[in-house]
Ligand SMILES: Nc1ncnc2c1ncn2[C@@H]1O[C@H](COP(=O)(O)OP(=O)(O)O)[C@@H](O)[C@H]1O
């Protein structure tokens with residue numbers, strides 16, 4: 001879970017019109033280099049250079065349709081299954097290009113978990129939802145070990161107390177917020193290094209959202225987190241790093257306080273002030 | 278002032294429109310109810326007719342005759358005839374005698390033979406045994422031939438009726454449940470013909486058909502829908518599968534004749550070949566409905582599986598396919614139900630033969646239910662008419678049984694989310 005060293009992408013490569021608000025350049029867990037994504041012939045992302053720092057929460061913000069989901073799905077190669085989606089540039093995990101030929105996508109996705117916008121538990125029991133990942137990866141030798149993983153994951157996802165006596169109930173019988181925490185538990189169960197979250201709270205009510213936000217703040221200690229959100233307040237509350245996307249381009253990246261407090265780009269300023277939806 | 282008039286007009290216009298919509302709704306519902314009622318009436322009539330003419334085939338008339346068994350010799354036919362003559366001594370003329378012998382089925386001597394061979398002690402003694410009545414007597418006793426008809430319009434003549442009446446007075450006529458119909462093969466004599474060969478033939482064919490088309494069809498659907506990359510080839514294959522679903526079934530029969538019989542030299546009339554031909558026919562249906570069912574599974578389930586590191590194959594077989602199973606099963610049942618009722622392709626591969634012996638394996642000759650219906654419907658005897666209807670009843674029962682299985686399987690797999 002510790003990050004091995006890699007050089008952060010050189011400043012010169014970051015593109016002339018990206019405002020970089022960092023002073024120091026710590027070692028990045030993940031980094032994209034000139035990442036360009038096409039759907040068919042239409043480009044959805046242009047030359048994105050972004051570093052994801054270990055044990056930080058990185059927030060991706062921007063108006064809808066600007067390519068946040070496209071970007072985050074590149075980080076665990078979820079876009080591979082989208083027909084017509086083509087990728088140029090590099091995405092590095094601990095210095096290694098995950099799109100290099102010979103990379104095992106299945107292995108990669110155990111290192112980079114993902115939580116989706118709409119809670120999507122399997123139509124199976126709560127227990128089976130969490131146990132599925134460890135089971136297919138052979139992470140548990142016997143049922144005691146499996147029980148332990150399930151309980152630990154549910155505990156870390158802050159769901160254990162609510163479901164302890166109904167582990168065999170269907171995952172879909174839970175409330176929306178609980179389902180989303182179940183999905184987080186399912187992602188945690190395979191012990192990833194990074195967790196990607198694409199608008200994990202947009203389908204939830206404010207109380208459930210607050211609960212998930214609390215959880216994300218805790219999870220940061222163990223995992224590196226990338227979260228897409230359309231709520232500026234959420235980004236400001238949760239993240240240490242923020243990247244602002246606009247029409248498929250990365251316009252601004254840096255410490256959250258700086259991006260929100262003193263944005264350098266006109267478009268970022270308009271967005272964080274609430275002038276662009 | 279003008280504004281006010283406008284408001285009134287507008288309200289009236291809106292009210293009119295609302296009424297119209299309401300009426301349209303009521304009208305549509307009435308048409309629906311009427312259509313369903315007409316359908317139900319037709320269904321009832323159909324079932325009524327088939328039941329009315331088919332149920333009598335499940336009963337069989339038996340006649341008790343006394344026979345003096347010869348001490349020596351195997352002329353059982355002679356013994357039976359003599360027994361009948363002795364019971365009705367007034368019959369003298371040759372023509373009348375022939376009518377008299379027709380009271381019992383042509384299998385009566387065989388019954389007697391079997392009895393005597395089993396009990397050699399009966400030799401030289403008089404025995405009394407129950408034998409199947411002749412087809413016309415059977416029809417008459419079951420009320421299918423009316424006395425009221427003029428004599429030259431019915432197959433059972435006045436004299437014969439008189440004999441049957443006197444036998445009945447002596448308590449020598451009985452109708453019993455017709456087990457024979459379910460346990461024996463075809464025969465030239467309607468009272469001896471049974472459905473077992475056709476039932477077994479259909480069953481074997483369907484099993485072969487299912488064993489081939491279900492796994493092949495489901496795996497093809499999974500491959501095309503979930504794993505294959507979309508390109509010109511997969512498009513081409515998809516178009517052709519859709520076309521195959523619309524190909525007349527007799528073409529598949531021709532294919533079976535040309536390939537399975539002539540090239541692979543598999544036996545004619547065998548349920549295995551029938552099943553293979555029916556599988557060809559069923560495959561497109563299973564593939565198409567299977568793909569539709571797979572497509573209907575929300576993509577979020579696939580993503581969820583992939584995101585925890587399942588391989589695409591694991592995602593499909595652990596999550597997507599189980600969720601698509603109800604739909605896949607529906608398609609399979611639609612396909613096999615159609616296959617069950619298919620006659621044309623089976624004619625091509627020779628499953629239209631006259632088969633007496635029950636098939637022991639999927640390679641022994643057999644017919645199939647719809648083919649048997651077709652064969653019997655072609656025979657002029659009144660006894661085959663009721664058997665045709667009875668065979669249709671059994672075909673319907675088969676279909677209902679299959680649909681019931683499908684419903685139960687669906688229930689088992691159905692998961693709400
Ligand atoms: N599967 C797809 N096929 C074609 N175009 C897509 C697909 N997914 C997204 N896009 C396009 O890519 C752009 C970025 O979309 P997305 O990444 O979903 O934006 P966001 O998540 O920021 O709202 C949009 O213009 C969208 O229309």
Ligand SMILES: [Mg+2]
Pocket residue numbers: 068069070
């Ligand atoms: Mg999005």
